[in-house]
Amino acid sequence: MRLQFKVQRFQTEAVAAVVDCFAGQPRSAPGPCNAPLRTERLLDDVRAVQRRGGLPLSTALATSEAAPDAPHLDVEMETGTGKTYVYIRTIMELHRRYGWSRFIVVVPGVAIREGVRKAFELTAEHFRQMYGTRPRPFTYDSSALHELDRFRSGAGVQVMIINLQAFNSSSRENRRIYEEQDGFGSRRPIDVIRASRPIVIIDEPQRIGSARSLESLSRFAPLMVLRYSATHRVRHDLVHRLDALTAYRRKLVKRITVVGIEGEPGPARRRVQIREVIRAHLDKERELYARGVKVLSLLFIDQVIRYRDYSREDQLGDYARIFAEEYRSLTAGEPDGPYRRYLDGIPVERTHQGYFAIDRRTGRMIDGTASDVDAYDLILRDRERLLSLDEPVRFVFSHSALREGWDNPNVFVIGMLKSSDDIVSRRQEVGRGLRLAVDRHGERMEGINELTVVADESYASFVAGLQAEGDLRAITDGRRVRRSPAPVARTARTAVHRVAFDSAELVARCVAALDDGLAPRQYVVQTADSTRIHPVTTDRMLDPVGELAELTRLTRRTIAAILTAVRPRTFALCGRDGAAAIINREKAALIDAGQRRGTTIGAPVRGCSNTSTSC
Structure with a gap:
């Protein structure tokens, strides 16, 4: 099965939003290096596109450390609306109208890289029928640098797909892009890339925003930078928006x-x-x-x-x-x-x-x-x-x-x-x-x-x-x-106090709270026309006295007194988390009451998560 592609108006609008920003650019013959960008009327053209799309108007062209002297255009498209298709078609349209033929697609990871590579493969015939030619993509691999020679000197639309780690990592393998290679005519791969003055397209730029990443991108010497995402974190010149609601x-x-x-x-x-x-x-x-x-x-x-x-x-x-x-x-x-x-x-x-x-x-x-x-x-x-x-x-x-x-x-x-x-x-x-x-x-x-x-x-x-x-x-x-029923709220404490109180009072309070608060646990799933009940098995304990003593920091004697006094039905429902939460709640209430009465003994011990008592 092959996915079918059709020309759709909403995607055509996104393509035009980028391409029309360069309406004043004359078409140049394609070659190993993208023709320089004329910027005299670029701001006016960007503002015209923004005005057409009902977007905020830029007062000046945005800048970025990724390419300090190049334009930076943002395209916002909701996930699932085909932004990869849109920027591939934008590549083809920029080539048709202006002659630019060297492009780099930068992605933050392997999953996106493979998705992009697959998109080029699936749309190749579709674009061949539209433009009479198709893009020629390859995935950058430091062990296959002959592909860079084709990127530099090959005919037609050349596209390099590269993930961030391949040029932004300190590993020896990924540093090869910046080093002279004997098998590459003693050239540095980065110099070959820079010489082409590529148009850089960033897919999911919210994940490529660190200072180090931007500095690494600048080494490509981009002619311009186009960013595509549904969730931009940093804004530049926004030229198209297709949000979730639309x-x-x-x-x-x-x-x-x-x-x-x-x-x-x-x-x-x-x-x-x-x-x-x-x-x-x-x-x-x-x-x-x-x-x-x-x-x-x-x-x-x-x-x-x-x-x-x-x-x-x-x-x-x-x-x-x-x-x-x-x-x-x-x-x-x-x-x-x-x-x-x-x-x-x-x-x-x-x-x-x-x-x-x-x-x-x-x-x-x-x-x-x-x-x-x-x-x-x-x-x-x-x-x-x-x-x-x-x-x-x-x-x-x-x-x-x-x-x-x-x-x-x-x-x-x-x-x-x-x-x-x-x-x-x-x-x-x-x-x-x-x-x-x-x-x-x-x-x-x-x-x-x-x-x-x-x-x-x-x-x-x-x-x-x-x-x-x-x-x-x-x-x-x-x-x-x-x-x-609703879960019992846990009491968060940031200090530990040693408190004296009546163990009998604590036992009585815990027994009453357990008898009243423990109920069969269940989930209720409601649909428009039905209700389903999912009972949940209690997290039974092999040693309830020992486990609850550890979870509550009470003595085994106190825990045993509590468990022997509760109703049989309550004892059967005593799971590890539910029972401990109720006991800790009642203990915390007694501690707070003791503090208000001035019965706290000793100074707070900061940084400890357990509470010790005299019980």
Whole structure:
């Protein structure tokens, strides 16, 4: 299957916004070096484009350490609207109108680099039909410098794709770009690049903004710098904006349904999230299977060990185990039919895959942003195969490597098995599933474009906040998962005091609080027309007296007195976290009361997290 490309008005507008900024530039014959840029009327042309797009007008041309004497234009396009296609077409249009033929696409990492390389490959025939020629891209490799000679002297549109680490790293391999190479005619690669006066395009510039990165970029001697992102951190001359709300209103991206989860974090909560991801996936897959549409789900996790645990014989982490259990449970009741037979043909261990950084020394997955070679080809290079129903992988686990640069049109569910306060990162992660879905022939489909985001409560609040600010496409609260009863608030303390109080009073208070506060733990999943209850198994303790004594810093005698006085039903519900939280709350209340009565003995001990008492 090959993805199909069509000329679309919103992308043509983005191309014109950049190209028209140079309306006063005469066309020059293409050659090994881009013709100089005439700047006499550049500001006027930029302002004309901004005025046409209803954007703030620049008072002067922006500057940057990346190229102090060159123009810097920003293009803001919502994730999933085809910014890579737009800047490739912009390359072709700049060549057609002005004769410029040397371009460098700079990306922050491997995932984006491979996505860009693949985009050039997939659109080559499309642009050949449009322009009678196609761009000639290559990925910079310090061990294949002959490609640089073609970039310098080859005919047509030459494009070098390079990731930041290849010219901004202190490693010996990546410093070769600045050193004379015997196998390269005793030349320095950077000098060959500089001589071409390339037009530099930065994909996801919010990740290439450090002083060192900008200084390294300046060594390319860019003729101009074009920046493309949905989430610019630093602004230059903004010439085009297609924001999230506009993209949704024009039906250029999927709508979002949020499944929010409330309650204290923990394994039980993650299990419910994984279950909801699988449930949402199966619901969508059941709907689309007969139409030949592959459904994909993406799960972001906080640590690789949750998915791949090398200390275990089978190397499965907790989330991989939970996934297998919940998947088998949810698919067991599927009635007989074509879809049931499709499910039966996919072993659970083959339907999920991990994409993480890889430790080159050990070959093991690690937390990071590089690529895992085992999943590399399928997830990054063979996205068309991933869209085939013959490919068993339907669920992809990732840490942060797929946060930018990778999106697959048929991602219908995203699970956020992590917490994050970084708004840009969250938007990038949601963006992995915004692209409009395609059928088996690569044609875009209508009427099915809804992305389900299964998130923790804080993440759900973030998405709802973006909707309220008008900064994200429409969001529906299709399902909201909440924890019942509300968790007990923990008391945070920054100092330790030694306090004398009556142990009998503490025991009585803790018994009453436990009898009143401990209830069966459960999650409630609400949809528009149904409610499901998920009981949660209590985190039982092998040695309740010893474990609670350690968690509360009370003596075993005091803990034993509490546990023997509570009701039998309460004792059965005494899990590690719930019971300790209640006891610590009552202890803290007595400490505060003792301080108010002036019964504190000794001075505060700063920097300690435990509280000692006389009980």
